[in-house]
Amino acid sequence: MQSLSQWRDRAEMLTPPFPWDRPRWRDRGGETVVLLHGLWRGWRAMQPLARALEAEGYSTLNIPYPSARLPIGTLANHVRSHIEKVANDRPVNFITHSLGGILARAILSEDPSFQTGKVIMLAPPHGGSEIVDWSKNHPLLSLALGPAGRSLGTDGAPSTLPFLPEGTEAAVIMGNRCSIPLFKGLLGEQNDGIVSAERGRIAGLSGFTVIDADHTFIQMHPETIRLSLQFLKDGTWPA
Template sequence: MQSLSQWRDRAEMLTPPFPWDRPRWRDRGGETVVLLHGLWRGWRAMQPLARALEAEGYSTLNIPYPSARLPIGTLANHVRSHIEKVASDRPVNFITHSLGGILARAILSENPSWATGKVIMLAPPHGGSEIVDWSRNHPLLHLALGPAGRSLGTDGAPTTLPFLPAGTDAAVIMGSRCSIPIFKGLLGDQNDGIVSADRGKIEGLKGFSVIDADHTFIQMHPETIRLSLQFLKDGTWPA
């Protein structure tokens, strides 16, 4: 049964982005963790995770970006400009959700010095998503995905972007709970309703786990938080 605080977190995460949203920087004195939300979402989608990180002494930079309006390269430049404002002598880590993981790949390929920190990607469509392929036969949905979303097909941008810089400490967490039954038949045996678990894999990962979570709320899952904090702390991942 969900607690009151969990329902509050879910409501916050579903709050749509607003034009006046700005990056949220919380300096707690520790290493910086950059948080990047996914398609159609806003910074509030990452706030439960941000609070857990801040409680452990990490500084957080939770960056909103117009995910459904611009192509991946332009979005990456937008995010990069905000990271540069706080990047210092402290390591920069990333925790991303969905499209945010693709942006992290684009950013780190151009800024390899930032790859000295940890990178944790939640439900990233590194191999694209079959749902984007399917949307090509449904023009309104395909249009609503925006330039970045439309490029996330199984033959699209995720398969052509550079891999992470060599030596990057990166891990991926995928979900296996399908909360959108209409899409279940389009995806692999293990999926979160949006992305098949196998499509989250990418060359050079230090860790890969599939947990009982759906695509929308994987950020607040206790196992996501536990694995992320452990990886940030000592770089270890369960076998």
């Protein structure tokens, strides 16, 4: 049974983005963690993680971006500009959800001016998503995806981006709970309803784990939070 606080977190995470949303910077004195939400979401989708990080002394930069309006390259430049405003001599870590992981790859592929720390990607479509392939055959759904979303097909932008820079400590957490039965037949055996688990892999990872979570709420899963905090602390990942 979900607790009252968990229901509160879920409601907060589903709050749609607003045009007046701005990046939320919370300086707690520790290393910076940049939080990047996924398609159609807003900064509130990453707040359960942000609160857990801040409680451990990490500074957080939770960046909203117009995910359904602009292409990946433009979104990456938008996000990078906000990171550079707060970057200092402390490492800049990333925790991303879905499309946010692709943006992190785009940002880090262009020799960022800041010191890169660790990268944790939740449900990233590194190999694209069959759901996007299917949606592109339906005009209204394709329109709703926007230019960045439409590029996340199995032959799209993720396959053309460089891998993470050599030496980057990165890990991926995928989900295997499909809460959208309509899509289950379009995806691999293990999937979160949007992305097949195996399509989250990318070369050079320090860790890869599949947990019992769906795509929408994987950010608030206790195992996601535990693994993320442990990896940020000492770079270890369960075998």
